[in-house]
Amino acid sequence: MLADVTAFLQDHAHAERKVANSALALAAQHHARPKLVSAMIELAMEELTHFGQVHDLLVARGETIGHNQPDPYMGKLFKLMRRVDVNEYLLDRLVLFGIVEARGCERFRMVGDALPPGDAREFYVELTRCEARHHALFLRFAREIFGGQAVTERLDQLLDAEAEVVRSLEIRSALH
Numbered sequence: 557m558l559a560d561v562t563a564f565l566q567d568h569a570h571a572e573r574k575v576a577n578s579a580l581a582l583a584a585q586h587h588a589r590p591k592l593v594s595a596m597i598e599l600a601m602e603e604l605t606h607f608g609q610v611h612d613l614l615v616a617r618g619e620t621i622g623h624n625q626p627d628p629y630m631g632k633l634f635k636l637m638r639r640v641d642v643n644e645y646l647l648d649r650l651v652l653f654g655i656v657e658a659r660g661c662e663r664f665r666m667v668g669d670a671l672p673p674g675d676a677r678e679f680y681v682e683l684t685r686c687e688a689r690h691h692a693l694f695l696r697f698a699r700e701i702f703g704g705q706a707v708t709e710r711l712d713q714l715l716d717a718e719a720e721v722v723r724s725l726e727i728r729s730a731l732h
């Protein structure tokens with residue numbers, strides 16, 4: 557995964573930016589749920605801070621964030637979302653974003669372990685904690701809005717589907 561550190565960081569930078577975008581889209585569409593809107597604004601600010609931090613790491617290496625590359629993992633996950641019914645769509649987004657945050661948490665732990673001691677390593681260790689918190693945040697909102705049983709059932713289905721997606725991907729120097 558870390559064969560090409562610059563490519564990994566560039567992919568990670570754009571991933572942070574896209575998570576912020578997704579959180580803001582959720583806030584805009586669910587304006588009638590002020591608690592969710594507040595949480596998504598806060599999350600977007602945090603993810604944008606991460607975007608800035610990864611950008612700084614790249615600049616320190618004499619690099620830029622580079623072009624946005626499509627993320628095949630996220631592309632396939634978005635296809636799993638049911639979009640016809642507004643509630644199903646919200647449930648699927650909350651659960652899938654929760655899964656994505658959990659994956660980020662696992663990946664950043666591996667990256668932190670693989671890096672030599674220093675600022676970048678500290679940064680990835682810190683990100684591990686953030687992603688664990690974000691995972692819990694999405695699932696907490698899902699349970700509050702839809703109830704524990706509906707979330708557990710959909711989480712099971714989407715975790716199976718996500719495992720299929722992961723198996724279908726090529727290995728590359730990227731977050732996912």
Ligand SMILES: [Fe+2]
Binds near residue numbers: 606
């Ligand atoms: Fe982040």
Ligand SMILES: [Fe+2]
Binds near residue numbers: 575603657660686690
């Ligand atoms: Fe996050």
